[in-house]
Amino acid sequence: MNKIIKISLAILFFICLLDMPYGYFQLVRFLALxxxxxxxxxxxxxxxxxxxxxxxxxxxxxxxxxxxxLGREIWNAVDVIVGFGLLLSLFQKEKNA
Incomplete structure (x- = not known):
């Protein structure tokens, strides 16, 4: 389930880089929460x-x-960083403690 959430959120954040209506950004914020x-x-x-x-x-x-x-440019940077971070976290190995 965590993988599906991470991939879905990453895709939503990358779509934010496109010229989308304001309602899309509100939806993304709610789904991200x-x-x-x-x-x-x-x-x-x-x-x-x-x-x-x-x-x-x-x-x-x-x-x-x-x-x-934060302004459009900063939000775009945040979206990219968080999106890539979510995708990279999929490859994180579990620690066997």
Whole structure:
């Protein structure tokens, strides 16, 4: 399930680079809040505190209720960085502790 969420969010973020209507960005912010919230919850259940913090911070960054205005260029950079980060996290090896 986590892989599906990460791939879906990455695709949504990359589509944000296109000239989309404002409603699309609102939808992405809402879906990102839900997706990152779920990923943070899963990381917490697996005692992965660093991942939990990162996903929680991303949920707060993308949440649609109190918008953070960064400008189109900065949001595009954030979308690309987060999208690639999500895809790279798919290849992260599990630590056998």
């Amino acid at each position: 839900i997706g990152f919230g779920f990923l943070a919850y899963q990381a917490n259940q697996q005692s992965k505190r660093t991942e939990m913090f990162i996903y929680g911070a991303l949920a707060l960054l993308f949440q649609p209720f109190f918008k953070i205005t």
